[in-house]
Amino acid sequence: MEDFLELLVSATASGCVYGLLALAYLVIIRPTSIINFAVGEWAASGAFVGVAVLSTLVWPALEWPWWSALLIVAAFGALVGYGTELLCVRPLVARGAPELSAILVLLGVLVIFREGNTLLFGASPLPSPAPFGFRRMLIGPFPGVSQQFLIIGATFGVFLSAWLFFERTVWGRAFEAVALNRKAAALMGIDLRMVGALAFAAGGAIAAVAGLLVSPLTSAHFLMGLPLATQGFTALVIGGIGRVEGALLGGLILAFVEQFGARWLPVPSGMTLAFPFVLLIGFLLFRPTGLLRAPETRV
Amino acid sequence: MLEARALAGGYRKADVIADIDLRLDAGESVALLGPNGAGKSTVLAALTATLPRRSGAILFNGRDVSAEPGHKLVAAGLALVPEGRQIFAPFTVRDNLRLGAIALPRAHRVADRFDYVFTLFPRLAERASQRAGTMSGGEQQMLAIGRALMSAPRLLLLDEPFLGLAPMIVEEILATLARLRADGLTTLIVEQKLEIALACATRAYVMVNGRVIRHAPCAELAAGGDLQDIYFSAN
Ligand SMILES: Nc1ncnc2c1ncn2[C@@H]1O[C@H](COP(=O)(O)OP(=O)(O)OP(=O)(O)O)[C@@H](O)[C@H]1O
Numbered sequence: 001m002e003d004f005l006e007l008l009v010s011a012t013a014s015g016c017v018y019g020l021l022a023l024a025y026l027v028i029i030r031p032t033s034i035i036n037f038a039v040g041e042w043a044a045s046g047a048f049v050g051v052a053v054l055s056t057l058v059w060p061a062l063e064w065p066w067w068s069a070l071l072i073v074a075a076f077g078a079l080v081g082y083g084t085e086l087l088c089v090r091p092l093v094a095r096g097a098p099e100l101s102a103i104l105v106l107l108g109v110l111v112i113f114r115e116g117n118t119l120l121f122g123a124s125p126l127p128s129p130a131p132f133g134f135r136r137m138l139i140g141p142f143p144g145v146s147q148q149f150l151i152i153g154a155t156f157g158v159f160l161s162a163w164l165f166f167e168r169t170v171w172g173r174a175f176e177a178v179a180l181n182r183k184a185a186a187l188m189g190i191d192l193r194m195v196g197a198l199a200f201a202a203g204g205a206i207a208a209v210a211g212l213l214v215s216p217l218t219s220a221h222f223l224m225g226l227p228l229a230t231q232g233f234t235a236l237v238i239g240g241i242g243r244v245e246g247a248l249l250g251g252l253i254l255a256f257v258e259q260f261g262a263r264w265l266p267v268p269s270g271m272t273l274a275f276p277f278v279l280l281i282g283f284l285l286f287r288p289t290g291l292l293r294a295p296e297t298r299v
Numbered sequence: 300m301l302e303a304r305a306l307a308g309g310y311r312k313a314d315v316i317a318d319i320d321l322r323l324d325a326g327e328s329v330a331l332l333g334p335n336g337a338g339k340s341t342v343l344a345a346l347t348a349t350l351p352r353r354s355g356a357i358l359f360n361g362r363d364v365s366a367e368p369g370h371k372l373v374a375a376g377l378a379l380v381p382e383g384r385q386i387f388a389p390f391t392v393r394d395n396l397r398l399g400a401i402a403l404p405r406a407h408r409v410a411d412r413f414d415y416v417f418t419l420f421p422r423l424a425e426r427a428s429q430r431a432g433t434m435s436g437g438e439q440q441m442l443a444i445g446r447a448l449m450s451a452p453r454l455l456l457l458d459e460p461f462l463g464l465a466p467m468i469v470e471e472i473l474a475t476l477a478r479l480r481a482d483g484l485t486t487l488i489v490e491q492k493l494e495i496a497l498a499c500a501t502r503a504y505v506m507v508n509g510r511v512i513r514h515a516p517c518a519e520l521a522a523g524g525d526l527q528d529i530y531f532s533a534n
């Protein structure tokens with residue numbers, strides 16, 4: 001039982017990280033129809049920038065160094081996303097290029113960020129400090145590491161804010177309107193270019209924060225981006241791009257299958273690495289819309 | 300209020316419209332007539348800066364807005380009720396209307412716009428919480444007009460708003476347009492039927508093959524006989 005509950009906490013925390021990555025994809029896909037695989041590398045960059053900020057700059061004046069690093073990483077991610085949209089995506093959209101060309105250019109951005117991370121921070125893993133240390137603790141009956149609980153709480157906060165934004169604010173509705181019908185949205189006086197830039201900025205910020213959150217458990221290393229990108233994408237495919245909640249649901253399902261499958265299914269341990277891909281292929285074949293559909297099909 | 304000179308443009312390489320000169324004075328209501336594919340919707344796209352490629356000069360309220368992006372034109376008081384309504388089907392009526400006011404200039408209050416539109420179309424008030432996509436065609440057209448009015452436009456462009464509507468709804472919407480004109484709104488309405496143009500406009504431009512071939516008061520066009528003859532005389 002103890003074992004089960006511990007696995008539950010660990011799977012939930014991993015699922016939250018996948019969910020955050022899926023959300024980073026989702027906020028960009030909804031209004032722009034562009035799949036940005038660079039979010040995985042942006043998460044890695046977020047982790048590295050967080051570690052750099054925390055280890056090189058000492059701020060005796062700041063009482064909350066880790067939380068200030070979190071803010072800096074979020075701002076960094078937003079800037080990266082905004083800049084990428086401005087330099088790499090907008091010129092293509094302005095010329096009426098198909099979404100596929102933007103997706104390919106963003107694969108180039110992915111490579112640039114991975115090589116950049118390696119050049120700047122080296123190839124060996126860097127330990128990342130956790131705000132509450134690495135204490136084991138019990139919350140109710142659930143045993144886990146403090147960082148896992150932090151990840152779960154922070155993810156909940158991010159998803160709640162995203163949901164409130166999309167469902168309860170005019171600007172959130174405007175993002176959705178762009179997703180539904182670009183032309184009609186433009187006729188409302190919504191600036192499509194600004195929506196695109198903000199979507200990339202939000203995606204960048206979410207990815208970078210996810211990277212920083214997970215880095216104390218995995219350490220920051222130059223290979224962390226690719227698995228995050230594929231797991232986030234798989235989570236997105238499972239949950240569907242129609243709703244914000246889908247991203248979190250998809251992440252949790254993926255992590256549960258991975259971790260409980262590895263523990264209880266009679267397969268060789270190396271094979272568990274294939275679980276995300278089995279799920280990915282299965283969903284793409286049999287339920288391409290994902291589990292949660294948009295309230296109504298797109299126009 | 301609006302003046303377009305030598306407007307031309309299209310979607311890909313070839314121009315769909317060319318040499319379009321239009322002029323609307325404040326408070327006027329003008330019709331743009333023409334057969335299917337004449338380029339009427341393309342002219343409206345050029346006026347609202349949503350056409351991929353265009354040239355020529357557009358003056359709005361005496362200001363040159365030729366290079367202005369579409370969203371700024373909405374804020375400046377130019378709204379379009381697009382062909383086929385293009386409402387946001389999964390959203391509620393209220394959310395659709397609220398989005399219409401997203402570019403509302405600061406001088407106006409959103410609540411006042413809601414009041415105005417709900418007074419104009421009481422049916423929208425009754426159905427404020429209903430999903431827009433589940434309403435009848437007539438109600439959806441009212442919503443499309445109401446949504447455009449939320450931005451407090453000074454010039455309203457309407458692209459075939461009566462297409463596929465029952466005669467009773469057509470009458471109802473015509474009455475609403477008359478009321479809008481009485482409130483001082485300038486309107487440019489794209490139509491295919493002369494009798495409807497007669498009911499909601501004083502002058503008309505007639506387009507064929509991407510060009511304006513005639514410009515006359517509606518009554519004069521009606522006295523001249525069938526629109527088909529006018530279209531035919533162009534060739
Ligand atoms: N999005 C588009 N891409 C390419 N060509 C287009 C597009 N929209 C319209 N066209 C072309 O431009 C020409 C004029 O079309 P437009 O829609 O302006 O005509 P219209 O007068 O509004 O016709 P209708 O009364 O049928 O609405 C047509 O030949 C049409 O095929």
Ligand SMILES: [Mg+2]
Pocket residue numbers: 339340341382458
């Ligand atoms: Mg048309």
